[in-house]
Amino acid sequence: MSKIQKDIPLKLYSNLKIGGPAKFFVLVKTIKELTDVLIESKGLTPNVFVIGGGTNILFPDIGFNGLVIKVDIQGIEKRGNFVKVGAGVEMLKLLEFCVANGLSGLEWAGGLPGGVGGAVRGNAGAYTGEMKDSIFEVESIDMATYQVRKRSNAECKFGYRNSIFKQKLERKEAIAQVTFKLNRGDKDQIIEAIEDKISKRKLRHPLDYPNLGSIFQNTPIENFPKSKMNELAQYIKNDPFPVIPTAKINFLAGLSGKRVGDAQLSEKHTNFIINLGNAKAEEVKQLILIIKSKIKEVYEVELKEEISYLN
Ligand SMILES: Cc1cc2nc3c(=O)[nH]c(=O)nc-3n(C[C@H](O)[C@H](O)[C@H](O)COP(=O)(O)OP(=O)(O)OC[C@H]3O[C@@H](n4cnc5c(N)ncnc54)[C@H](O)[C@@H]3O)c2cc1C
Known part of the structure; x- marks a missing residue:
């Protein structure tokens, strides 16, 4: 069971190292923990906000008068070319898994920081690739009813740095798991393509x-x-x-x-x-x-x- 903590400085969870205290803060590792915390939050605050790796969000200096949930749901499961991934898995770890299993499709994301959930919500992209190119299905939790919802790629309404989770479902649903459809590829070529992106980033960023x-x-x-x-x-x-x-x-x-x-x-x-x-x-x-x-x-x-x- 995840324990809700009080007055946690958000700068600790920000890649920009900026942000005042969240009145309530919790890290969830499973879908059950996420659901339990959402239920518990009803008695605490109406203001609930979900974060991932904190690499793409500016937290305010005054902090947040509500509950911040850091979705840290782990797990990577492979069935053929389909890979089901927890929203808290770092893109870096997913790419390591792809390399180990000779799966191609996400090489463009070499060096992309943050978690899978945040990357899906913003349809992250670089070097002509985008998350949407490899997503098969997204599972999310309705933050009011706690129902699990599954959406196909088309139902996620992906656009340039955009998705239904960033628009209509902003603050309404938390992405919990994502299934990718990848292709079989040559391990050495996959590694080479990923390392090429990482070195480009090191050079430019x-x-x-x-x-x-x-x-x-x-x-x-x-x-x-x-x-x-x-x-x-x-x-x-x-x-x-x-x-x-x-x-x-x-x-x-x-x-x-x-x-x-x-x-x-x-x-x-x-x-x-x-x-x-x-x-x-x-x-x-x-x-x-x-x-x-x-x-x-x-x-x-x-x-x-x-x-x-x-x-
Ligand atoms: C050095 C650097 C390079 C980057 N390069 C790129 C790039 O090339 N291309 C690119 O597109 N982006 C890039 N980014 C931005 C960022 O890394 C990505 O957008 C990343 O996918 C965000 O993931 P996160 O887990 O850090 O999300 P966060 O920063 O934690 O959250 C971002 C948004 O997503 C929401 N969110 C997070 N998790 C969930 C969830 N489980 N369910 C619902 N909503 C959620 C949050 O509420 C917030 O609104 C870069 C960032 C850095 C620091």
């Missing part, structure tokens, strides 16, 4: 500092005014469709290294905000506003956050 990955989504080319496309056409990237990389326009707009307090737009990757030591969530938010407003002024386009907020 400011991994020496706490961060949340890319703060903003890349912007589809059709969102830019035609007058800006002459300048930007050379930077179009086809991942997963034609976009202008936010890191590029941030750089061109002179935002590299821009700083509010200890929050800084990285000079190494101009779509990452790094914590130089003692950054506050409010500083990160201010920096986000500055970047958005500059990009609006220069490129007449609205940047959209890729990260989530806990409010």
